[in-house]
Amino acid sequence: MYKRIKLENGVRIVCENIPYLRSVSIGIWVGTGSRNESLSNNGISHFIEHMLFKGTDNRSAREIADSIDSIGGQLNAFTGKECTCYYTKTLDSHADIALDVLSDMFFNSRFDEKDIDIEKKVIMEEIGMYEDSPEELVHDILSETVWEDNSLGFPILGTRETLFGINKDKIKAYMKDRYFPQNTVIAVAGNFKEDKIIDTIKQKFGGWNDSGKNGKDIKNAEFKVNSKIKVKDTEQIHICLGFEGIPHGSDELYPLLAVNNVLGGGMSSRMFQKIREEKGLVYSIYSYPSSYRNAGLFTIYAGMNAEHLERVVDLIVKEIKILLKEGLSKDELEKSKEQLKGNYILGLESTSSRMNSIGKSEVLMDNIYTPDEILKKIDAVNLESVEQIIKRIFRLDRMSFSIVGNIKKETDIRRIINP
Numbered sequence: 001m002y003k004r005i006k007l008e009n010g011v012r013i014v015c016e017n018i019p020y021l022r023s024v025s026i027g028i029w030v031g032t033g034s035r036n037e038s039l040s041n042n043g044i045s046h047f048i049e050h051m052l053f054k055g056t057d058n059r060s061a062r063e064i065a066d067s068i069d070s071i072g073g074q075l076n077a078f079t080g081k082e083c084t085c086y087y088t089k090t091l092d093s094h095a096d097i098a099l100d101v102l103s104d105m106f107f108n109s110r111f112d113e114k115d116i117d118i119e120k121k122v123i124m125e126e127i128g129m130y131e132d133s134p135e136e137l138v139h140d141i142l143s144e145t146v147w148e149d150n151s152l153g154f155p156i157l158g159t160r161e162t163l164f165g166i167n168k169d170k171i172k173a174y175m176k177d178r179y180f181p182q183n184t185v186i187a188v189a190g191n192f193k194e195d196k197i198i199d200t201i202k203q204k205f206g207g208w209n210d211s212g213k214n215g216k217d218i219k220n221a222e223f224k225v226n227s228k229i230k231v232k233d234t235e236q237i238h239i240c241l242g243f244e245g246i247p248h249g250s251d252e253l254y255p256l257l258a259v260n261n262v263l264g265g266g267m268s269s270r271m272f273q274k275i276r277e278e279k280g281l282v283y284s285i286y287s288y289p290s291s292y293r294n295a296g297l298f299t300i301y302a303g304m305n306a307e308h309l310e311r312v313v314d315l316i317v318k319e320i321k322i323l324l325k326e327g328l329s330k331d332e333l334e335k336s337k338e339q340l341k342g343n344y345i346l347g348l349e350s351t352s353s354r355m356n357s358i359g360k361s362e363v364l365m366d367n368i369y370t371p372d373e374i375l376k377k378i379d380a381v382n383l384e385s386v387e388q389i390i391k392r393i394f395r396l397d398r399m400s401f402s403i404v405g406n407i408k409k410e411t412d413i414r415r416i417i418n419p
Contacts, residue, residue, distance in 0.1 A: 002358060002368050005198060009210040010182035013201055014362045016189045016354055024095045024190030025355035027087035028102055029363040031185075032178035034154045035081045035218060035292070040165065042151075043158015044174050046079040047123060047166050052086060053077070054115040056108035059101075061115075067101045074352075075101065079156055082218075082292060083363050089352050092191040096200060103204040111168050120163055127157050134238045134404040135284070135303055137230070142240040142299060142402040145228045152221040152295060181208050187359030190351035221295040227413070229403045236283075236303045237405035239413075241316065243393050245289050245296025249365045254340075254377050255385040256289050256298070256393060261336040262328055263287055263319065264300055270322075271300070275315050281308045285316075293364065298393050306406060313413055320394050327387050340378050345371065 005013040033045050055061045068075040073090035075098075086105065088098035131137055140155050147153030158166075186201050223244040246253045257265075264271040264287030276282050285302040304312050328336070347353050348371060361368045369377075401413055 002370065003194070004362070004368070007181070007202060007206050009206065009208055010180075010184075011205045011208065012185045012362055013198060014185060014187050014358045014368060015192070015194065015197070016358060017192060017194055018190055018351065018354070021191045021351060022092055023089060023351045024092045024098070024188065024192050025087060025089045025351040026095065026098050026102060027085050027187045027355050027359045028106055029185040029187060029359040030084045030179055031082065031183045031363045032084055033080045033082045034156045034158075035151045036178055037151055037154055037158075040162065041170055041174060042154045042162040043123070043156070044162075044166055044170065045084055045178075046156050046158065047119065047163070048171055048175065049077045049079045049084055049086070050119050050123065051111055051115065051171065052105045052109045054119065055110050055112070056104045057110060058104055058108060064101060064105060067097065071097060073098065081152060081154075081156065083360060085356075085359065087352070087355065095188075095192050095197055099197070099200050099204060107208075111171055113168060116166070116168060116171075120166070123157060123163055124160060127160060127163075130157060134232055134234050134236070135301075138238040138240050138402050138404040139299065139301065141228050141230055141404065142242045142400065143297070145226045145402050146223050146242050146244075146297060146400045147221050147295075148224050148226055150219065150221040152292060180213050181205075181210055182213055183363075185359055185363040187355045187362065189354035189358065218293055221292070223295070223297075223398075224400065225398055226400045227402065229407060231407060232404050234405045235305075237306045237309050237403060237407055238303045239301070239309070239313070240402045241300040241313075242400040242402075243298040243395065244398060245298040245393065246291055246389075247294050247296050248291040249367070250291075250296075251377060251380075252385075252389055252392075253289065253291060253296075255381045255389040257340055258333060258336040258378075258381050259323070259328065259386055259390060259393075260287055260289055260298075261339050262332050263323060266339070271316060271319050274319065275302070275312060279315070281312050281315070285312075309407070317396065320396065323390055324394055327383065327390060330383065333381070333383060333386060337378050337381060341375055344374060344378070 002014060002016050037044055053064060068088060071090055071094045073088055075088050077086040086102055088102060090098045144153040188197060246256050263269055271285050275285050282302050282304045287300040290297045300316060302312050358368050
C-alpha cells in the first residue's frame with residue numbers, strides 16, 4: 001500500500017514499502033519542466049538538472065559521484081515537459097546516504113560560473129547529438145508544430161540561442177519561482193523502515209520555507225493543425241503524423257491505449273504487420289499516446305527510403321480508415337487489454353519503476369492509483385468506449401505532421417490523406 005504524507009510547508013512524501021526486496025529507490029520530483037519556461041529561458045529546467053551534479057558547499061562533483069558509486073548505487077536525473085526528477089537506487093541499508101546526497105545537491109548546489117560555462121558546452125554537444133538523430137528529432141518537431149506558440153512545444157534541451165543566455169542570476173530566479181515546497185514530492189519505493197525514512201525526510205526538507213505558491217499555473221495548449229518539414233541530408237525520410245490526444249489523468253486514456261496496441265503499439269500491430277512485415281517498406285513504424293495536463297497527442301512514426309514516402313503514408317491512412325469503419329474486434333480488444341495489464345504489472349517489478357510511477361502521479365495529479373485500480377480501469381474498457389475514442393482521436397481533417405530528411409519542402413502530404 002502507498003502512504004502519503006504532507007509536511008507543514010507543503011512538501012509531499014509518497015512511499016511504498018516492499019519488504020521482500022533489498023533495494024530502495026528515492027526520487028525528488030519537482031513539478032517543473034520545459035512547459036514552465038519562456039522563449040528567453042527555454043532549456044533552463046534541463047540545465048538546472050545538470051548543474052545540481054556539479055558540486056555543493058559540502059561535496060565536489062567527484063565526491064557526489066563517489067558517494068553513490070562507492071556503495072554500488074545509481075544516481076541520475078531527468079527533465080520532462082512538466083516535471084524534473086533527481087533519483088537514486090541503492091541497497092536498503094544505504095537509504096540514509098542516498099537521502100543525504102540528494103538533499104545536499106538539492107539545497108546546497110554552488111552554481112559556479114566556471115561550471116555553468118562548462119555545462120553549456122556539454123549541453124551544446126547534447127543538442128548536436130540530438131540533431132544528428134533524425135528519428136528522434138522528428139518527434140520534437142511534431143510537438144513544436146502542434147503546440148505552436150505554446151511552451152508545451154518547446155524542446156526540453158532548449159536551443160543554442162537560449163542556452164547562451166543562461167547565467168547564475170537566471171538560474172536562481174527560475175528556482176525561486178519553480179522550486180518550492182508545494183511543488184515538490186519525495187517518492188520512496190522498496191525496502192525501508194518507514195518511521196525512520198519519514199523522520200529523515202522531515203529533517204532534510206521540513207525546514208524549507210513555505211512559498212505560498214501552488215505550482216499549477218500553466219497556460220492551456222491548443223492543438224493546431226499544422227505541418228513542418230526539416231530538410232536534412234539523411235538516408236531515410238522520418239515522418240510523424242499527429243492527432244489531438246487525451247489529457248493526463250483522464251479515464252479515456254485506457255481505451256486509447258487499447259486501440260494503440262492494435263494499431264501500432266508493437267510487432268503484432270496492424271501497421272507493423274502490414275507495412276513492414278508484408279510490404280517491407282519501412283524499418284520502423286509505431287504509434288504512441290502522450291498525455292500532459294489539459295492536453296494530449298497521439299503520434300504515428302515511420303522511417304523509410306524517400307521513394308516509399310507517399311506509399312507508406314497512403315497505407316497508414318488506409319489503416320486509420322479501416323479503424324474508423326470497423327473498429328476493433330472483440331478478440332483484438334481482449335488481447336490488447338491482457339497486453340496492457342501484463343506490460344503494466346511487469347513494469348512495476350523494480351523499485352525504480354514503482355518510485356517513478358508514484359512520484360510522477362503525485363507531482364502531476366495530486367493522486368496515486370493502486371495497481372488494482374489501474375487494472376480495473378483497463379478491464380472496464382469495452383467496444384463502445386473504444387469506438388468513441390477512435391472517432392474522437394482519428395480525425396484525418398485534424399491531422400498534423402512533421403518530416404525530417406532529404407525531401408523537397410513543397411512536398412504535399414495532405415493530398416495523399418483525402419479524408
